[in-house]
Amino acid sequence: xxxxxxxxxIHAYDNAQGQRRDASTAEWTELRHRLLxxxxxxxxxxxxxxxxxxxxxxxxxxSDIYEYLRELEVKPKLRPLHxxxxxxxxxxxxxxxxxxxxxxxxxxxxxxxxxETLYLTVSHIDRFLSLKTLNMQRLQLVGVSAMLIASKYEExxxxxxxxxxxxxxxxxxxxxxLKMEEDILLAxxxxxxxxxxxxxxxxxxxxxxxxxxxxxxxxxPLCCYLSELSMLDYSCVKFLPSMxxxxxxxxxxxxxxxxxxxxxQMFEEYTKYKAADLQECVGIIYDLYLxxxxxxxxxxxxxxxxxxxxxxxxxxxxxxxPVTFWEDVTISFI
Numbered sequence: 001x002x003x004x005x006x007x008x009x010i011h012a013y014d015n016a017q018g019q020r021r022d023a024s025t026a027e028w029t030e031l032r033h034r035l036l037x038x039x040x041x042x043x044x045x046x047x048x049x050x051x052x053x054x055x056x057x058x059x060x061x062x063s064d065i066y067e068y069l070r071e072l073e074v075k076p077k078l079r080p081l082h083x084x085x086x087x088x089x090x091x092x093x094x095x096x097x098x099x100x101x102x103x104x105x106x107x108x109x110x111x112x113x114x115x116e117t118l119y120l121t122v123s124h125i126d127r128f129l130s131l132k133t134l135n136m137q138r139l140q141l142v143g144v145s146a147m148l149i150a151s152k153y154e155e156x157x158x159x160x161x162x163x164x165x166x167x168x169x170x171x172x173x174x175x176x177x178l179k180m181e182e183d184i185l186l187a188x189x190x191x192x193x194x195x196x197x198x199x200x201x202x203x204x205x206x207x208x209x210x211x212x213x214x215x216x217x218x219x220x221p222l223c224c225y226l227s228e229l230s231m232l233d234y235s236c237v238k239f240l241p242s243m244x245x246x247x248x249x250x251x252x253x254x255x256x257x258x259x260x261x262x263x264x265q266m267f268e269e270y271t272k273y274k275a276a277d278l279q280e281c282v283g284i285i286y287d288l289y290l291x292x293x294x295x296x297x298x299x300x301x302x303x304x305x306x307x308x309x310x311x312x313x314x315x316x317x318x319x320x321x322p323v324t325f326w327e328d329v330t331i332s333f334i
Contacts, residue, residue: 010268039076066203069195070272073240078194080126082238089129093138099141100125101231102297107144107167109157109303110152113151119196119241120150122231124184131187138180145180153192176229197227198284207270208249221309222252228300229288230281239281246271247281251289254325255317261325278324286321 069114073080081087085094101122108118124146134142144164151158161174205220212219226248236244246267251308253262262274287293291301304313 029183069199070242073195073242077191080237081130084130088133090133092134092139096139096232098232098294098297100139101128104143104147105299114154115266116196116198118200120154121147123196124149126237128184128187140168141176143178144168145177145184148181195241197241197244200242201227204249204271208253218310218312219252222312223248225304225312226251226285230285232294232297233284233288235284237309243273243281246273247278247285248328250278251282251285255315258318279326
């Protein structure tokens with residue numbers, strides 16, 4: 001081969017390699033821009049979550065996790081019927097259900113059970129009563145058996161079966177409780193894990209705290225108090241857990257800052273609810289707070305009068321909610 005032809009081949013090869021390098025560089029540059037843009041979107045959408053020091057908040061994945069939880073909470077097999085007392089039950093009444101839940105709050109306190117256990121217990125009860133007709137005399141048995149199941153699911157150290165028999169003044173035997181436990185598990189098809197109010201409340205409270213220069217020491221116990229009050233009222237069964245949690249935060253912010261609109265665009269982004277979506281739910285919880293509903297049920301109210309919970313059950317509030325609260329908000333998050 002002549003030297004001139006060889007030089008041409010070498011130059012052609014070098015040019016081809018250079019074009020490949022240029023193309024490769026351009027592809028990597030484009031890919032890098034895409035990754036950076038994706039990261040910026042994650043940080044802008046979940047900035048509050050990524051700043052959390054709590055590893056259980058899973059800041060990098062929290063958006064995907066809560067998107068899945070929102071899908072899970074609407075699944076029919078994990079939801080009670082909103083009208084099961086009218087359609088399924090013949091003996092159980094809304095007031096009897098309220099008395100049972102109020103008593104279970106005291107049971108949970110006696111055995112140091114967590115909030116999630118209590119919410120899960122009430123969920124199991126409502127779902128079971130949506131499927132099986134029950135005699136009133138066995139309602140308390142369903143309550144303690146549902147709490148036994150929930151405590152096994154949530155608690156590290158749970159009460160024994162005998163403890164639940166004792167708390168009913170031995171009205172029911174160990175065999176009664178175990179048999180009802182079996183009946184509940186079979187009726188629910190062992191589908192025990194579902195998002196509750198508390199699942200969403202933790203994140204919504206964190207968002208709400210961002211509005212204060214320093215964390216407000218009454219906000220969290222007040223939100224928990226309002227959420228637990230919602231369990232007392234049969235009318236709240238129809239609401240999704242995420243809506244109940246958002247409504248509790250909405251009302252808590254109004255109680256703490258009555259002259260400020262409790263909702264803004266950031267809350268809409270994180271909760272996926274506009275203020276108008278929450279109107280009915282907030283109204284029911286508000287009436288519970290003012291004892292216009294369930295005034296005779298005192299276990300939760302007495303619990304949150306203690307200094308341990310910042311005495312939030314005694315906080316004063318206006319007797320009426322401003323009608324302007326239900327209009328679309330254009331208030332940006334500061």
